[in-house]
Amino acid sequence: MISLKGIRKIYQMGEIEVKALDGVDLEIEEHEFVCIMGASGSGKSTLMNIIGCLDRPSEGSYTLDGSDVSSLTSRELADIRNRKVGFVFQTFNLLPRMTAHRNVELPLIYAGNNDKERKKKTALALEKVELSDRAKHKPNEMSGGQRQRVAIARALVNDPSIIFADEPTGNLDSRTGLAIMALFQKLHREGATIVMVTHEMDIALHAQRIIHLKDGKIIGDERVKKSRDAEAEFLAVADLDHDNLSDAISKHE
Amino acid sequence: MNITEGLRQSLDVIRGNKVRSFLTMLGINFGVGCLIAISVVGLAFRDSVNSEMGRYGSTLLWVQTNWRAYASNESRIYMSGRDKKYFESALPGMISIESIFDANYTVSYQGNTTKTTVMGVEPAHFDMFSVHMEQGRLFMDDDLINKRAVCILRPDIAATLFEDEDPLGKMITINDRNFKVIGITERMGQGFISDGSDNNTIFVSQDYVATRIWGGRDIRYWFLIMKFDILENVDLAQERITHYLNSKYGKLRGEERFQIERLDTYVGMVDKILNIITVLVLVIAIISIVVGGLGIMNIMLVAVTERTREIGIRMAIGATSRDILVQFVIESISLCLLGGGTGIIFGASLAAIACAILKWKFMISLSIVLGALFISTSIGLIFGIYPSYKASKLMPIEALRSEV
Ligand SMILES: Nc1ncnc2c1ncn2[C@@H]1O[C@H](COP(=O)(O)OP(=O)(O)O)[C@@H](O)[C@H]1O
Ligand SMILES: [Mg+2]
Numbered sequence: 001m002i003s004l005k006g007i008r009k010i011y012q013m014g015e016i017e018v019k020a021l022d023g024v025d026l027e028i029e030e031h032e033f034v035c036i037m038g039a040s041g042s043g044k045s046t047l048m049n050i051i052g053c054l055d056r057p058s059e060g061s062y063t064l065d066g067s068d069v070s071s072l073t074s075r076e077l078a079d080i081r082n083r084k085v086g087f088v089f090q091t092f093n094l095l096p097r098m099t100a101h102r103n104v105e106l107p108l109i110y111a112g113n114n115d116k117e118r119k120k121k122t123a124l125a126l127e128k129v130e131l132s133d134r135a136k137h138k139p140n141e142m143s144g145g146q147r148q149r150v151a152i153a154r155a156l157v158n159d160p161s162i163i164f165a166d167e168p169t170g171n172l173d174s175r176t177g178l179a180i181m182a183l184f185q186k187l188h189r190e191g192a193t194i195v196m197v198t199h200e201m202d203i204a205l206h207a208q209r210i211i212h213l214k215d216g217k218i219i220g221d222e223r224v225k226k227s228r229d230a231e232a233e234f235l236a237v238a239d240l241d242h243d244n245l246s247d248a249i250s251k252h253e
Numbered sequence: 254m255n256i257t258e259g260l261r262q263s264l265d266v267i268r269g270n271k272v273r274s275f276l277t278m279l280g281i282n283f284g285v286g287c288l289i290a291i292s293v294v295g296l297a298f299r300d301s302v303n304s305e306m307g308r309y310g311s312t313l314l315w316v317q318t319n320w321r322a323y324a325s326n327e328s329r330i331y332m333s334g335r336d337k338k339y340f341e342s343a344l345p346g347m348i349s350i351e352s353i354f355d356a357n358y359t360v361s362y363q364g365n366t367t368k369t370t371v372m373g374v375e376p377a378h379f380d381m382f383s384v385h386m387e388q389g390r391l392f393m394d395d396d397l398i399n400k401r402a403v404c405i406l407r408p409d410i411a412a413t414l415f416e417d418e419d420p421l422g423k424m425i426t427i428n429d430r431n432f433k434v435i436g437i438t439e440r441m442g443q444g445f446i447s448d449g450s451d452n453n454t455i456f457v458s459q460d461y462v463a464t465r466i467w468g469g470r471d472i473r474y475w476f477l478i479m480k481f482d483i484l485e486n487v488d489l490a491q492e493r494i495t496h497y498l499n500s501k502y503g504k505l506r507g508e509e510r511f512q513i514e515r516l517d518t519y520v521g522m523v524d525k526i527l528n529i530i531t532v533l534v535l536v537i538a539i540i541s542i543v544v545g546g547l548g549i550m551n552i553m554l555v556a557v558t559e560r561t562r563e564i565g566i567r568m569a570i571g572a573t574s575r576d577i578l579v580q581f582v583i584e585s586i587s588l589c590l591l592g593g594g595t596g597i598i599f600g601a602s603l604a605a606i607a608c609a610i611l612k613w614k615f616m617i618s619l620s621i622v623l624g625a626l627f628i629s630t631s632i633g634l635i636f637g638i639y640p641s642y643k644a645s646k647l648m649p650i651e652a653l654r655s656e657v
Binding site: 111 | 255258265266269562563565566567568569570571572573574575576648649650653
């Protein structure tokens with residue numbers, strides 16, 4: 001479904017050339033759950049933005065579902081971002097003036113859906129992320145985990161075939177992070193292709209496949225023999241709201 | 254992106270930046286306000302002129318000796334009684350013809366003596382110039398036949414001469430001759446045309462002046478005023494009179510000896526003056542609208558910079574360049590329409606106040622309002638398109654990475 005050959009991304013910073021990506025070859029099949037790992041500055045986001053059609057490579061060819069992305073018009077690229085892929089960012093990237101409902105609805109507006117369809121699909125997406133009761137809230141009235149769930153609902157609302165997530169748990173505490181990972185795993189089970197960026201092995205191990213990026217090159221690409229189950233881990237982690245303190249301590253020991 | 258959605262987002266933005274939006278739309282507001290005010294006041298003024306004309310019928314024409322054609326010591330040619338008779342018989346559609354004499358005389362009643370304008374008029378005069386009586390009566394044919402020495406007073410001279418006494422039926426002296434007061438006119442309003450009288454004028458019968466004071470000599474007229482039924486007959490009269498006077502008296506060094514003027518040309522003149530004022534106000538309005546438009550453009554450029562990240566987010570979830578363009582253009586148009594809409598209210602209020610003070614009829618037409626809205630929309634489009642185009646040309650990833 002995704003096929004990259006010899007992808008390079010070079011930033012010219014005055015005299016210096018920064019090779020954010022330096023010859024990446026990569027194939028990702030439908031229904032895969034892939035994690036891209038690497039140190040900060042290794043080119044993870046750059047790679048993600050290119051496969052997500054937000055950015056164009058300096059060199060190399062990218063084929064998405066059989067069509068050569070470099071030959072697509074900006075209109076066609078917008079359509080891909082609208083229907084085919086959904087994006088989740090580390091910093092949520094919600095529009096601050098709008099309620100959760102309006103944020104989730106926005107891709108449907110660009111897709112040209114009518115009022116009725118929009119209402120239905122938005123409600124459904126919010127339900128999937130268990131935020132139906134927060135529909136009328138603005139981002140600054142919600143916790144980080146809730147904001148990220150709104151962002152995921154927005155990524156899901158047009159029923160995309162691939163979901164891209166760039167360090168989606170980066171700004172969250174580990175327990176909330178696990179809840180978000182559980183959500184991605186659920187989406188994956190329901191048939192979505194997921195490409196995620198992270199620099200934490202704990203998070204990466206929820207995927208089926210881990211790609212190791214270093215200095216803009218892929219230096220490792222392995223299957224995970226037994227992925228972790230985020231849902232179970234989440235339940236195992238102490239929740240002080242429900243457990244008493246001594247139970248919580250014994251759970252951790 | 255559809256229009257309602259764009260409008261909804263614009264209102265969100267405007268609500269979120271109330272002060273800034275308000276200041277930005279002031280220029281458009283003022284400009285549109287000026288446009289509306291001048292249109293409405295212009296309309297009201299034309300209407301008041303027309304209704305004033307309606308009173309006189311606008312079918313007045315007058316002929317007078319062309320003073321400018323003569324050197325200072327040159328003897329002038331006047332129209333004769335025979336000329337007047339010719340006009341009476343040869344001009345179709347004439348309703349009345351009148352000549353006016355006026356001179357300053359000493360007038361007195363008992364101890365009160367003053368100098369004022371005495372105007373010799375014909376019975377048609379009062380109708381022609383819409384002079385209405387407050388007390389007493391007009392001149393009658395009977396007065397003329399019997400050559401009675403009667404006069405009609407304007408209210409101020411009546412007050413000067415009689416103070417608290419009732420003037421009707423009393424005898425006053427004008428230039429040592431006795432005249433009986435038969436009527437007092439209404440106070441003069443601010444009419445558009447006038448016979449040259451004021452609230453101190455005394456009217457006497459011209460016939461009396463002619464026969465008694467001039468002593469039956471052939472009368473000479475420097476001024477004749479005629480009223481016709483329809484404008485076509487005014488045209489015809491102008492043509493015939495010009496021809497008649499020129500062929501009878503000839504020209505003087507290429508200049509007409511007599512001047513012919515028509516009331517309807519004055520209407521045209523008033524129109525011209527109004528047009529000049531309109532153009533001046535229009536220029537002010539256009540300047541402030543353009544300056545307002547530049548303000549809109551500036552604020553839209555700021556908005557695009559401030560909201561680069563928002564643009565990036567929108568593009569990341571599927572907005573096309575066109576969607577972004579349309580959104581910002583709608584925002585700019587909304588701002589302008591807000592300015593224009595409030596400008597209509599502001600301008601109409603100004604005009605309403607002006608009309609109330611000047612006692613003109615306040616009228617506002619739908620086309621004026623639509624025109625103002627059209628102008629606001631166009632300004633929003635013209636000055637919003639460049640910032641919006643800039644926004645639409647951003648690269649998604651660069652916009653998304655922006656820190657603002
Ligand atoms: N817009 C840019 N201009 C210049 N250099 C950039 C730009 N974006 C990324 N880089 C550089 O490319 C490299 C890879 O960046 P990035 O893909 O963001 O890394 P990661 O997401 O793995 O932390 C870094 O060295 C970064 O400095
Ligand atoms: Mg990154």
